[in-house]
Amino acid sequence: xxxxxxxxxxxxxxxxxxxxxxxxxxxxxxxxxxxxxxxxxxxxxxxxxxxxxxxxxxxxxxxxxxxxxxxxxxxxxxxxxxxxxxxxxxxxxxxxxxxxxxxxxxxxxxxxxxxxxxxxxxxxxxxxxxxxxxxxxxxxxxxxxxxxxxxxxxxxxxxxxxxxxxxxxxxxxxxxxxxxxxxxxxxxxxxxxxxxxxxxxxxxxxxxxxxxxxxxxxxxxxxxxxxxxxxxxxxxxxxxxxxxxxxxxxxxxxxxxxxxxxxxxxxxxxxxxxxxxxxxxxxxxxxxxxxxxxxxxxxxxxxxxxxxxxxxxxxxxxxxxxxxxxxxxxxxxxxxxxxxxxxxxxxxxxxxxxxxxxxxxxxxxxxxxxxxxxxxxxxxxxxxxxxxxxxxxxxxxxxxxxxxxxxxxxxxxxxxxxxxxxxxxxxxxxxxxxxxxxxxxxxxxxxxxxxxxxxxxxxxxxxxxxxxxxxxxxxxxxxxxxxxxxxxxxxxxxxxxxxxxxxxxxxxxxxxxxxxxxxxxxxxxxxxxxxxxxxxxxxxxxxxxxxxxxxxxxxxxxxxxxxxxxxxxxxxxxxxxxxxxxxxxxxxxxxxxxx
Numbered sequence: 001x002x003x004x005x006x007x008x009x010x011x012x013x014x015x016x017x018x019x020x021x022x023x024x025x026x027x028x029x030x031x032x033x034x035x036x037x038x039x040x041x042x043x044x045x046x047x048x049x050x051x052x053x054x055x056x057x058x059x060x061x062x063x064x065x066x067x068x069x070x071x072x073x074x075x076x077x078x079x080x081x082x083x084x085x086x087x088x089x090x091x092x093x094x095x096x097x098x099x100x101x102x103x104x105x106x107x108x109x110x111x112x113x114x115x116x117x118x119x120x121x122x123x124x125x126x127x128x129x130x131x132x133x134x135x136x137x138x139x140x141x142x143x144x145x146x147x148x149x150x151x152x153x154x155x156x157x158x159x160x161x162x163x164x165x166x167x168x169x170x171x172x173x174x175x176x177x178x179x180x181x182x183x184x185x186x187x188x189x190x191x192x193x194x195x196x197x198x199x200x201x202x203x204x205x206x207x208x209x210x211x212x213x214x215x216x217x218x219x220x221x222x223x224x225x226x227x228x229x230x231x232x233x234x235x236x237x238x239x240x241x242x243x244x245x246x247x248x249x250x251x252x253x254x255x256x257x258x259x260x261x262x263x264x265x266x267x268x269x270x271x272x273x274x275x276x277x278x279x280x281x282x283x284x285x286x287x288x289x290x291x292x293x294x295x296x297x298x299x300x301x302x303x304x305x306x307x308x309x310x311x312x313x314x315x316x317x318x319x320x321x322x323x324x325x326x327x328x329x330x331x332x333x334x335x336x337x338x339x340x341x342x343x344x345x346x347x348x349x350x351x352x353x354x355x356x357x358x359x360x361x362x363x364x365x366x367x368x369x370x371x372x373x374x375x376x377x378x379x380x381x382x383x384x385x386x387x388x389x390x391x392x393x394x395x396x397x398x399x400x401x402x403x404x405x406x407x408x409x410x411x412x413x414x415x416x417x418x419x420x421x422x423x424x425x426x427x428x429x430x431x432x433x434x435x436x437x438x439x440x441x442x443x444x445x446x447x448x449x450x451x452x453x454x455x456x457x458x459x460x461x462x463x464x465x466x467x468x469x470x471x472x473x474x475x476x477x478x479x480x481x482x483x484x485x486x487x488x489x490x491x492x493x494x495x496x497x498x499x500x501x502x503x504x505x506x507x508x509x510x511x512x513x514x515x516x517x518x519x520x521x522x523x524x525x526x527x528x529x530x531x532x533x534x535x536x537x538x539x540x541x542x543x544x545x546x547x548x549x550x551x552x553x554x555x556x557x558x559x560x561x562x563x564x565x566x567x568x569x570x571x572x573x574x575x576x577x578x579x580x581x582x583x584x585x586x587x588x589x590x591x592x593x594x595x
Contacts, residue, residue: 025051027097041084059103061109134175141372145166145376146183154223155265176527176530271440376404411457445471472589482574525541
C-alpha cells in the first residue's frame with residue numbers, strides 16, 4: 001500500500017471535530033488521574049464533564065468544564081483544580097494541541113496545533129465523495145415513510161415539503177451510517193377507494209345520462225381529475241357500463257383509474273427526484289395481515305366488542321405517550337387531543353383505516369425486521385401519534401421504536417402575498433404545477449430550509465431568482481466559483497500537486513482557520529441532523545460553508561501566494577468543493593461547475 005492509499009485509509013469515515021474533542025477528553029482525564037496520583041488532587045471518581053468547541057474560539061479551540069464540574073467532588077476551588085490538571089497534562093508534542101490556558105472561574109481551554117488544522121483539509125480532500133459519512137448508525141435497519149398521498153387525486157403543496165423533507169432525512173440517515181429504506185404507502189384499499197370508485201362511476205354515468213339524472217355523492221371527490229379519468233374510461237370502453245350493474249361499473253372504473261393515479265404519483269415523485277425503495281400497497285394487508293393483528297390484540301385483551309363492532313382499548317395504551325394530556329397550538333388557540341377507544345372493525349365487518357395502519361406498522365417491525373420506523377406526517381395528525389405508538393405496545397412490539405416527524409404547513413407566497421389558487425387552472429396549486437413554476441433545485445432546498453416543526457412561507461419569487469437572494473443559487477455559486485478558479489489556474493500552468501504532497505499546516509490565516517473549522521463540522525452536522533430528524537441542519541450548514549468560503553476567497557489570494565502556500569490554499573479550495581458537492585448531491589440538487 002503506497003503512502004496515498006495509507007492516508008486515504010486514515011481518513012475513511014473520519015470526523016475531525018470529534019477527533020479533536022475525543023483527544024481533548026483523553027488528555028484531560030489522563031492529567032486528572034496523574035494529579036490524583038501525586039496527591040495534587042484527591043482520589044475521586046471523575047464526574048461527567050463537557051469538552052466542546054466554544055462559540056468564540058479566540059480564547060481557545062476546545063473548552064472544558066472539567067474543573068467546575070469537579071469542584072464538589074474534590075472539595076476544591078475550580079481554578080485550583082484546573083491548574084492541577086494543566087500542570088499534569090501529558091506532553092503536547094505530536095498531539096492535536098499546542099498549549100492550554102485557564103480562563104474565568106476555571107474553564108480549561110486547549111489550542112489546536114497547525115497539524116490539527118491540516119487534518120480536516122486532508123480528510124475532505126482524500127475522502128472526497130465519502131467525506132461526511134460516519135458509522136454512527138452501525139447499520140441499523142431504518143424505514144422512512146413519507147408523502148404516502150392517497151392515490152385518489154393529485155398531490156398537494158404539503159406533499160412538496162414532505163417529499164423534500166423525507167427524502168433528505170433518509171439521505172442524512174444513510175450518511176450517518178444507517179441502513180435506510182425509503183417507503184411510500186399506497187392507500188389503495190378501504191373507504192377512500194370506495195369513495196373514489198363511486199365518484200368515478202357517477203361521473204361516467206353523467207356523461208351518458210346528464211348531471212341532473214345522476215346524483216353525485218355528497219362526500220364524493222369533486223376534482224376535475226375525477227372527470228378526466230371518467231372521460232378516459234368512457235373513451236376506452238364506450239357506453240357498455242351505462243345501463244349495467246353499478247357495482248360492476250365501480251369495480252371496472254377503479255381498476256382503470258387507480259393504477260393511472262398511482263403511476264402519476266410515481267411520475268411526480270420521480271420528477272421531484274424522489275425515488276422510493278418500496279411502494280407498499282395497502283391491499284397486501286387485506287385480509288390476512290389485519291386479521292393477524294386483530295387476533296394478537298384480542299389475545300392480549302386489547303379489544304372488546306360493542307354494538308356489533310370490535311373496539312380497541314386506545315386509552316389503556318396511548319396514555320403512556322401522553323395522549324390524555326397533550327395540548328397543541330391550533331389556529332384558534334390550544335387544542336386538546338384526548339385519547340379514546342377506537343373502532344377497528346365496523347359493525348358491517350369492514351376494518352377501519354386504523355386497523356390497517358396497525359397491521360402496516362406491525363409488518364414493518366415484525367415481518368420485515370426494521371429496528372426503527374420513521375413516519376413523516378402532517379401536523380394535523382398530531383393526535384394520532386400516541387395512539388399509533390400505543391398500538392405497537394398493544395401488539396407486543398415497542399412503541400418507542402416508532403418515531404413520527406410532524407411537519408407544519410406551507411404557505412405559498414408571490415409578490416409578498418399568499419397564493420392559494422393557480423391563475424392557470426383556478427384550483428389550489430399542487431406539487432406537479434409547482435414544479436412547473438419553480439426550479440426543482442430551489443424547491444428541494446427551500447422546503448428544507450427550516451426544521452419540520454416550523455411553518456414555511458415558500459416565496460416563489462425567491463425560488464426563481466438566479467442571484468445570492470436565492471440560497472440554493474448562493475451555495476451552487478460557491479461550488480462553481482471553486483471550479484472556475486481551478487480551471488483558470490490550470491490554464492495558467494498552476495497545477496495542484498495532490499493532497500499527499502501538500503503542507504496544509506501552512507493555513508494559519510484567520511479566514512482559512514474559520515473555513516477549516518466549518519469543513520471539520522460536516523460529519524458532526526450529519527450525525528446531529530440524523531439524531532434530531534432535521535435535515536434542515538445540513539441546508540443551513542451548506543449556506544454557512546458557502547459564506548465562509550466567499551470570505552476566504554475575498555481575503556486570501558490563491559494564485560498570488562508563494563508556491564507552498566498556493567498549494568495549501570488550492571487544497572483548501574478543493575476540500576471545500578468536495579463538501580459542497582457532497583451536500584448538494586445528498587440533497588439531489590444540481591452541482592454546477594460554472595454559472
